[in-house]
Amino acid sequence: IHVGPEGYAALAALPNASTVLSAQVGAAGLRATVAAARAGKVICLANKESLVLAGALIRQICAETGAVVLPVDSEHNAVFQALRVHDMSRVPHAVRRVILTASGGPFRGRDRAFLSTVTREQALNHPNWSMGAKITIDSATLMNKGLEVIEAYHLYGVAPEYIEVVVHPQSIVHSLVEYADGSQIAHLGTPDMRIAIAYCMAWPRCVDTGVAPLDLVRAGSLTFEAPDLSSFPCLALARRVVAAEAHTPGGAGLPVVLNAANEAAVDLFLHGRIGFMDIPALIERALDAHEAESPDTESPDTKSPDAASPDTTGTFLMHDIYHIEALDAATRRRVHHWADAAGTQGTGNA
Numbered sequence: 001i002h003v004g005p006e007g008y009a010a011l012a013a014l015p016n017a018s019t020v021l022s023a024q025v026g027a028a029g030l031r032a033t034v035a036a037a038r039a040g041k042v043i044c045l046a047n048k049e050s051l052v053l054a055g056a057l058i059r060q061i062c063a064e065t066g067a068v069v070l071p072v073d074s075e076h077n078a079v080f081q082a083l084r085v086h087d088m089s090r091v092p093h094a095v096r097r098v099i100l101t102a103s104g105g106p107f108r109g110r111d112r113a114f115l116s117t118v119t120r121e122q123a124l125n126h127p128n129w130s131m132g133a134k135i136t137i138d139s140a141t142l143m144n145k146g147l148e149v150i151e152a153y154h155l156y157g158v159a160p161e162y163i164e165v166v167v168h169p170q171s172i173v174h175s176l177v178e179y180a181d182g183s184q185i186a187h188l189g190t191p192d193m194r195i196a197i198a199y200c201m202a203w204p205r206c207v208d209t210g211v212a213p214l215d216l217v218r219a220g221s222l223t224f225e226a227p228d229l230s231s232f233p234c235l236a237l238a239r240r241v242v243a244a245e246a247h248t249p250g251g252a253g254l255p256v257v258l259n260a261a262n263e264a265a266v267d268l269f270l271h272g273r274i275g276f277m278d279i280p281a282l283i284e285r286a287l288d289a290h291e292a293e294s295p296d297t298e299s300p301d302t303k304s305p306d307a308a309s310p311d312t313t314g315t316f317l318m319h320d321i322y323h324i325e326a327l328d329a330a331t332r333r334r335v336h337h338w339a340d341a342a343g344t345q346g347t348g349n350a
Helices: 004-012 026-038 048-065 074-083 133-141 143-156 193-202 234-247 251-270 278-292 321-342
Strands: 019-022 042-045 068-071 095-102 163-167 173-179 184-188
Touching: 004 026, 019 026, 019 193, 026 042, 026 048, 026 251, 026 321, 042 048, 042 193, 048 068, 048 143, 048 251, 048 321, 068 074, 068 143, 068 193, 074 095, 074 143, 074 173, 074 184, 074 193, 095 143, 133 143, 133 251, 133 278, 143 163, 143 234, 143 251, 143 278, 234 251, 234 278, 251 278, 251 321, 278 321
Parallel strands: 019 042, 042 068, 095 163
Antiparallel strands: 095 173, 173 184
């Protein structure tokens, strides 16, 4: 009988399994994804947090073992399919931009004043997709799209400044790739995750999923707009982190802090302990505190009592899952401590 993270890792590395669908939610899926990579599996990756937390490490392991990562997220699956239009091994500089689409969630067009009053039930009411609670809240805050920007950086090797996000409320265009000639290849389809899952599970074959084909006439108008970073600052926070990731492998631990703070804050919101706008406030506070405590700016003796150890902060390379998990746990404790001390509901000042 296998139990806990080590049990998932053991299952992911079973010798009689050639393909592993990594679909646990959040940081809990990291060990299994790493184990599958070390075992040289084909990894159908629905757990984007694995690449957010340990993208550099997983890429290195895949290069050593021959493991293959296939993206199950609908947006990255769309990019993966669009990239097959050209032989990238022969034209490595053909891609100009990767454009990820976002539905905008249930609060598209709302301002910060409204968002400070939203309830758990409102945030869980996604207009287009039926998903679990955590990812639905991430969609409402646009953090899901921020995590996907970091994921795209690791999956496709595109510089962060060439990864863009556009809000597309209809969720028909799942993402696009822009090529050097100015053309864009888009992947369109009915918003149904069976398409992306089947594409990875049957890869390189394309099979009938039972999903009704897209009817463009019935779909009607397709609209696009820029994301509102003032009302939805989580996307900007993720961009700040991926810029650090591009500068230093492991991003000096910032991707781990971003994800851990987000998971902790979302859980607090779902349990009614903080308000919706406290989620980005707590994440930003965690990122700021982590950067302030880096070895380059502050000695370990002056760190706050709830800070992570010197081995897991600042510019230290997140080179194994033990350092990653230590920083993850320290960040979660810190966010819970702040929320308990603030006792706030939706002010954005937690």
